[in-house]
Amino acid sequence: MFGKLTIEALPLYSAIAAGGAAVTVGGALLVALVLTWLKAWKYLWTDWLTSVDHKRIGIMYIVLALIMLLRGFIDALMMRAQQAMALNAGGYLPPEHFDQIFSSHGTIMIFFMAMPFMTGLINLIMPLQVGTRDVAFPWLNAVSLWLTAAGAALVMVSLVIGKFSTAGWTGYPPYSGIEHNPGVGVDYWIWAVLISGIGSTMSGINFMVTILKRRAPGMTLMRMTPFTWTALCASVLMVFTFPAITVACGLLALDRVAGMHFFTNAHGGNMMNYANLFWIWGHPEVYILVLPAFGIFSEVVATFSRKRLFGYESLAYATAAIAFLSATVWLHHFFTMGASANVNAVFGIATMIIAVPTGVKVFNWLLTMYRGRIDFHPSMMWSIGFIVTFVIGGMTGVLLAIPPADFLVHNTTFLVAHFHNMIIPGVLFGYLAGYMYWFPKAFGFELNRGWGAASFWCWLIGFYLAFMPLYLVGLKGMPRRMETYNDPTWQPYLMVAALGAVVVLCGIVSMVVQLYVSIRDRKLAADRTGDPFDGGALEWSTSSPPPPYNFAVLPTVGDREPFREAKKNGTAYRRPASYTPIRIPSNTPAAVILGGFAFVLGFAVIWHIWWLVVVSAIAMFITVIARSSDDHAEFTLSAGEVKRIEDERFRQLGGRA
Amino acid sequence: MSEHEREETETQEQRNLGFWLYLMSDAVIFALLFATYAIMIRGTDGGPTGKQLFDLNNAALETVLLLVSSTTFGFASLSARTGNRGGAIGWLAVTFLLGVGFVFLEVREFAGMIAVGAGPDRSGFLSAFFTLVGTHGVHVTMGLLWILIMSAQIVLKGLTAPVVSRLYRLGLFWHFLDIAWVGIFSIVYLPGLL
């Protein structure tokens, strides 16, 4: 009836595990309590959970990402604490628990923090930047969100019921196969990744069609914003490379559930093919994450240097080059698996070549800042911190691209330092810069600058303290993922690293305080014009937040910075002669219901509750058919209602119009 | 063209591009399953090989069924485009029956192999075979369900613009599956029986 699920699944075997479960359950209950106290359930359901509006979906993605950032960071703190104290000792975490923590840390940060953060920012801003009312497939957009949330929910539930994977965020067989890992941990990982991966593939399709077919009249590809360019290239990568991880995880699932032999030791399995398939996705994935961050930096640096972006065309071509090349380098993740020198050399050279277009971008950003009038808004600080720190990481990357060098440091903390040195300044600083840059657009008031700056400095200093020692101790020979060690010369480095994690914690606390202070003072920092930083792209021409239809009259574009042009010509903030009715897709529960059943399906497969698998699959099927048969899932905003909303906007603008 | 008609056309173009991109991502999945199959051909673990298991006549019959069904679907599309309800439903029914025939032959083939101990859990080679060919078969089955749903929609709503446009996307799907089958008999069955 309940498959493998029994009372033993509760984490009562360890105080720490029970604590984690208590915090998870307690946190969920607290949220439910607050919602009940605020009587906000109906509002949440009708205005948010059933929404198909890209702006709302974007915000929900970012909320998910920030919550998962907290969870993933707690994992990081626990690991740093363990390693700082575990010299010739067991520390406070037994090996199996430590293994779950490093596995969930990586899985959460990549799939449930970085991907949703990126998807959320693209969702929120890209349709505004291309001058359209919504993405091409609003309902599919909502489905992507709820599938991602279902995956995140599976990871969170693993804290309470059962255990998470101990096979790392990459899940290599044969260790992750059923013979060596018969528990539910790896299955939680597989289904969280598979379900959210489907969501990501669909988002990629949605964004591609939106950017290719829904741009405002006059907006040629070379007139798009840099962020939209990077969103397009990242979306192309999403569509074409996520299938690889679907195959990798799918085949692993077949091995585990159906006794197949894709990656088993015996019976004709080939476990090296898993690494091959996984990294065909895995390498492009990190470019999926970093390219939109580069796009954000392009916009932020230009805006806060009060200068036109330098070298727009080279940035566009560099982005496309990076995207294409990223699909040709994947073997560098397994140089040491045993391929011949020729194979290693080809992929090593390809890896180095990717650094070139990235370097082009760095020069473009520097030259944009040169002779600009810099405004040190926190987003600009994140950008400058990124440029310096990311370049260091890039250099260690070029070093790692040399196979013989990689043989010495593969899977040491040197590697761990390298990829954090790319992802934290590259991806995370970029998204935090975007978060602080576009927050006023989303909510109508600015974030507190002082606390933003504090957060930045803590993150920057904390990052260096946490990861520079890892380069050094990696060169001294320390492997990654170690729960205990016996070389006393390593410990001082690990203690500095732990200190760095604490400093980053201060950065995260600063962000939370920033949010509280900004909400408290929102009337003082209100964005009444929609253009708090004198931006040039179309999103700044709307109110903050924008109306549901984005633009009462769809813009026509003749320039790379259409809004700045309009401001210069005096054509900005013009009232149209009349308004026309606007059709808007209706809210629907179908997407969140689909996500809910996806969660149940995943949970049921993990615990071998087969009847529930069938039931939830049928339920998902029926939901999709019912929704797809609906030909008129939209309502019309009358011209009068549009006028009312627009009149309020012009009233807020005061003397501008 | 009125404003409304222009928006409708744009919406359909976007849906067609979106569906086409989905098919491209599916093509990558199939390509990687093909690659995995090729990598695992020798992984028979001393067990049954393709030469011993595959039946040329069965593969030929499946090929005929699928190819004819692609053609009859084309006839259904033509009927739909000229507003011929009866023709559309009729040719969809023929396509459906041919597709059912294909799935029946494939299930029988799989059952036969499992009965002689050559199931997907016997060896890596067989895991790859069953997954590649089986994934195609599952897609065909989904297509058959979709044909039923489209037939119902034609009966209930008639050949409206949204219905015809959905039928077009089903056509893309169905023809794509026939292309995948060309790959399957060319990479799995024919070389296996050589």
Added chain:
Amino acid sequence: MEQHGLRTYLIGFVLAVVLSVIPFWLVATHALPPRRTLLIIGIAALLQVMVHLRFFLHLNFRTTPKENMLALMFTTLMIFIMVGGSYWIMFDLHQRMMT
């Protein structure tokens, strides 16, 4: 039924049948050495895929939207890199690692 459209499907059908019969017959009769047969199977397959694209999917450089055509070409390139790369890597590993 519309005559012009009907002809397209029938031509496609006939071509596809021919391009299927040839490889099947070669395997059934073992008329040619295996290497040669494999080559013909491959060429017939590629040609038949193009027949399907042209006559069933109506892909052409005039009426097909350029985004769709580009997507198809990009997919072909990606598949070539991923499958080709995988095959090269795994074959190389097989030689060195016996796996």
